[in-house]
Amino acid sequence: MADEFILETEGLSKEFAGFFAVRDVALKVRRGSIHALIGPNGAGKTTCFNLLTKFLKPSAGKILYKGQDITAMAPADVARLGLVRSFQISAVFPHLTALENVRVALQRQHGSSFDFWRSKSVLNRFNDRARDLLNDVGLSEFANTPAVEMPYGRKRALEIATTLALDPEMMLLDEPMAGMGHEDIDKIAALIKRISAKYTILMVEHNLSVVANLSDIITVLTRGQVLAQGHYSELTKDERVKEAYLGAGHA
Amino acid sequence: MPDTAIAEAPANSPAKAATGGNLLQIRNLEAWYGESHILHGINFDVNAGEVVTLLGRNGAGKTTTLKSIMGIIGKRTGSVKFNNQEIIRATSDKIARMGIAFCPEERGIFSSLDVRENLTLPPVIRAGGLSLEQIFELFPNLKERLNSQGTKLSGGEQQMLAIARILRTGASFLMLDEPTEGLAPVIIQQIGHTIARLKKEGFTILLVEQNFRFASTVADRYYVVEHGKIIDGFSNAELAANMDKLHTYLGV
Amino acid sequence: QDKTVKIGALSDQSGLYADLGGPGSTLAAQMAVEDSGLAAKGWKIDIISGDHQNKPDIGTAIARQWFDVDKVDIIVDVPNSGVALAVNNVVKEKNGVYINSGAATSDLTNAQCSPNTVHWTYDTYMLAHTTGQALVKAGGDSWFFLTADYAFGAALERDTSAVVTANGGKVIGGVKHPLNTPDFSSFLLQAQSSKAKIIGLANAGGDTTNTIKQAAEFGIGKGGQKLAALLLFLTDVKAIGLETAQGLNFTETFYWDMNDQTRAFSKRFGEKMKNGAMPTMVQAGVYAGVRHYLKALEALGGNPHDGVKIVEKMKSMPTEDELFGKGEIQPNGRTIHNAYLFEVKKPSESKGPWDFYKLVGTVPGDQAFTPLSESKCALLKK
Amino acid sequence: MTTLTDDTLPVTPRAMRDEMIAFVLMALLLASVPFTGVYPFFVMQALCFALLACAFNLLIGYGGLLSFGHAMFLGTAGYCCAHALKVWALPPELGILVGIAAAFVLSLITGYISIRRQGIYFSMITLALSQLLYFIYLQAPFTHGEDGIQGIPQGHMFGVFDLSKPTVLYYVVLVGFLAGFLLIFRIINSPFGEVLKAIRENEPRAISLGYRTDQYKFLAFVLSGTLAGFAGALKVFVAQNASLTDVHWSMSGEVVLMTLVGGLGTIFGPVVGAFAIIAMQQYLAGFGQWVTVIQGSIFVICVLTFRRGVIGEIAHYFRRSL
Amino acid sequence: MQALYAQLLVGLINGSFYALLSLGLAVIFGMLNIINFAHGALYMMGAFVAYFLLSLGGINYWWALLIAPVIVGIFGMILERTMLQWLTGLDHLYGLLLTFGIALIVQGVFQNYFGSSGLPYAIPDQLKGGMNLGFMFLPVYRGWVVIFSLVVCIATWFLIEKTRLGAYLRAATENPTLVRAFGVNVPRMITLTYGLGVGLAALAGVLSAPINQVRPLMGADLIIVVFAVVVIGGMGSIMGSIITGFALGVIEGLTKYFYPEASNTVVFVLMVLVLLVKPTGLTGRAA
């Protein structure tokens, strides 16, 4: 089980009515790394994510997670295995407080979710753990604030805290910084860095400085196929990557 | 009635607008979302043929400003003059027909329409817009995916589509809300070129940007928004001198 | 013994039976009170009305409340067999008086008969026997039934079939249609291809009127087949229109244009109705029932507020009034009076807005209604 | 999806306490009815509908699912309970159990069919299913079609309580109602209730957290249907009959109306709404034809100006959840 | 065999009404995103207007076909302007509840004034009589209903799917604010669309007046069947609702022949079966 790679795909493809959004992708994500997936718009990054989390069915190929074939599983089951995604648009439970948001995730893990005959005060045993998690992402003072009332960047942090509550082994983040101001970007980047000590992270991001600073390894996709893979410094020298993604002006 | 009056005003055609003059004048603009007061008296001007950028932190009220101009905020007061016409009370369809086009930050691609329909949806309000060929030249991705369902496009492709469709209408004044969000660097460069070219053709552009590096390549002037007010403004030439202030405003 | 009486007219005030009962029934009860002349003799008689909306539970709730809170003595009308039977139980429980005129079910005087109940006007047994018998005798010896697929329809079909066969006719087929069917063309086509001489309609209300209209459309009358509506009211004929309804055969126990007395009553009635409508047999039954009830009270010299006692008195007196003529109430609660076979006039024969019927035959009461020997009423066993 | 209750107030311990106080007040008030001269049958009837509306509200207010076919549970339980009492001559407590079991089975089946669609589709499917059932009951022999099951023996509850005595019956119904109400209250404030709220707020997110959301909605549906069945079984003793009225779609509409008037997604709203509507039907009965028009107008007015309902408005005013 | 043809044809006639009604519902749903519960009541109004036109104004069937949908359409537009409009942005279920209330009011008022038993409306002279098709006697009027509703359905389909108007409609459903900001007068378009959908219901009402009684409750039960039709079809497309409408009419017709006891329930049973196999309905997009 001490495999080097936590997630592997073989020949992963997705066809939409004759159009291959993802074609024959072989991805290997190393346990404990931050792995970035970049590429021009429409390259198939989000589609890849959807395939990995089973929100889409692959047309061909295989997905192995911790050595287990998960190609035919349902989304909720994949999440239960510890492979959890975040959404491109922020996904919180707006009228629950931050604490409750996190608790909902904790509750799933520790059972009792179907108990309709018990008082919800049984959930209070999760409060400490939930506070810890909020603390981790710097949201302690928001614990009793409904999520709607929180600023955008804080919602993203809350989302990450909620995801962490599931104690996932691997997180998929789709453009976690999209639409954020610089301050927030820095905060979230630091957060991701911090949590990457414990978890494996696969993320899609267009913000190059973030990608450069955070990722251990980068896979570049174009037209659904893997174009190149390597460290940031290697890739910036790659003419093909420059042409397809970074653009001429890039140093 | 006012529509026709405007249509006849010569200063309104994109070609002539380049001659300068005050196109948009905003005074004491206040706006509310339900109970919450968001804009607390915005004042600024946009001259014909310029590219003006609004900068500011998340939640400062940039988007709200654009929406208020477009007439899609429930409650707003103050004065917004476009071509010397007061439009603060006008409905958004009237405002659109006066030649203002808006590209929202959430893109607003219609999932029940295919790409072609999305592209041709906004009615052409007067001659002078880009033709479909010109648009495909700018955004080749779109041409390939013409028959896809609108929201099946990738995030970036949707952004392109959102910009592309307002270029067709012949509106001379474009408001783009974070047009580079979620775009690959190559495409961002392309959009930069596009904006430059549109400016050359006489379009006036009001831009909202987080990506300051990008904004600095296209803008003539900047305004900084904070807590629903304009707290500063300067031209591109003064940019270097203002960098320090900007850092504190934006935390860049 | 005091001289106060409270009458509750419980009916469908807005639904499908509102036209044949409804406000008209309340009016009929009022007129009965006025015509009794008891007010002049120091009686205080009040009438309240209620809408059971064709729902048994609402009907019983109103009835119960009337007895418990409003101190009602007697409930009249109650069309809709389901509600009628439900109210029957309540009245018995509360020992009130129940004069039903609107319901068709013959159970009221058979399996579910009660010492507190009198059933006026008509029932399924009578409908089956009069119309069925008359038509077979007139040569309509092969039948096809269009039957509403629920208890009422089944009972009507069963009873009529028995009459048809007993009289030497033959039932060659039938089809059960769901209640409240908007479209009968499928069923009519089947009836048509059966080549039966008579198409018997064992249904009611909107179903009957729709069948008749659509039968005309499919040219069924023209092909020599005849429709027999087993239950049809004046208001239904009005709704169908003479053009379409002409030639239909059916049975009623009252028609406004029978004689001078009925005409006089109906004229007075029509003047008080919103649309000038003539009374239906149900409304006439309410009038006659209330009159008879008041006569019984007068004979008792006051209101004993004891349902069983009053009904016994009513049964002991022969009935007689301007609308139904002479008759009697049998021990099981069934009122016996003449039944009439009518045919709908051609439009050219009609001389007024409510001039619809031609009298074809009269069936004496003792032949029209369930003979006591066949009644399953427990009251008879004593 | 957008939530129907436009502002969900956070449930704090203080709010819970308010709710308990309100509950005790309500229980005392209802318990004193036989001493006030108020007509008990009226209150009993209203209590049955109140329980039904509460069950319905569990689904809409906390699960975000508007069922337009809840009458089917009421009616099915009613028929089965009535049949058990009358034909099988079971004692009342077993009759009630039979009714509840029937509603439970029905909710399993209908829930399985309908739960996979949301929003208006869900409403239309439940409506169509209840109409299907209506036609089945219309034709099925054991329901006696249009006539319904009449003259149901009330019997002795547990062999002791004589249900034909109005006061005894009243307290039995009241206890039944309060038990059902407390159960619903507990469900809302249970771990399961929390998940239900989360699903209503953001279903894809709940899925991505590993919740099989259909199962939760299904359980909510079954609980709601079964409780509605309980109301239907109780109602048999009050009305002493079981009829098609209780399965007709207009009954489903009335339940919606009661809940809407009282306040969707509030705890006490359905109770208040049920009493208001039943009272209105009683006192407006004299208006005959106009009752439907008035009901329709209440719908329109509620939706246009009074969306929170009576209790919802009060709760909003005091910033409390009730 | 002959009987079967006859039943097929008869089924098609009923199908016409299902198609027209579910089409109107689909148009309104597509645009306002509400299920118009008042559809049945407005269908009934269509029939009543035709009746009044004839009995009070002496205006014949042919004019009624034109005028009644317009009058009811205008009534619908008033409803939209004064009430439905205020629901924009709220959950769709409120639209359902509001129109349910409207249906109760309209039906209640008509019941109050016209009772329940129905008023007669004669078949126009030009369409009286029937044709002997060999396997059945087809009333001319019924043939007319099938052909006329087919034409109307196809015309509506063309209008919505093949013209720019259709694109506006679909786009405005998703994001009315934005479409308006493109220069389209969305509120007016919504009002007109509601008028169109309601007009279709009224047209069906006029068509049905000579066949059925003109009754206040004529639409009340029909509408639930039409809802089931809509669920089966999936409301995904205009064409989908037209085809399912006709198809279900035929299926129902055949049931009346083979197993009449089930003819009331067959549509609902079909709905259940379809939902078990395909939860989104036949042509449905995910809701």
Ligand SMILES: Nc1ncnc2c1ncn2[C@@H]1O[C@H](COP(=O)(O)OP(=O)(O)OP(=O)(O)O)[C@@H](O)[C@H]1O
């Ligand atoms: N459901 C779908 N049906 C049809 N085409 C689709 C679908 N989903 C995605 N596509 C197409 O597949 C391609 C890849 O899309 P994807 O969303 O994966 O891109 P991406 O790499 O995430 O781009 P971006 O950076 O712009 O978000 C695009 O061209 C898109 O139009």
Ligand SMILES: Nc1ncnc2c1ncn2[C@@H]1O[C@H](COP(=O)(O)OP(=O)(O)OP(=O)(O)O)[C@@H](O)[C@H]1O
């Ligand atoms: N629909 C809404 N209802 C209530 N408040 C809103 C709404 N939309 C925005 N706001 C609030 O209005 C303020 C200004 O928002 P606006 O979208 O204009 O900011 P912005 O400057 O465009 O920020 P960003 O960079 O995040 O796009 C924020 O505090 C936000 O929370």
Ligand SMILES: [Mg+2]
């Ligand atoms: Mg993407």
Ligand SMILES: [Mg+2]
């Ligand atoms: Mg913004």
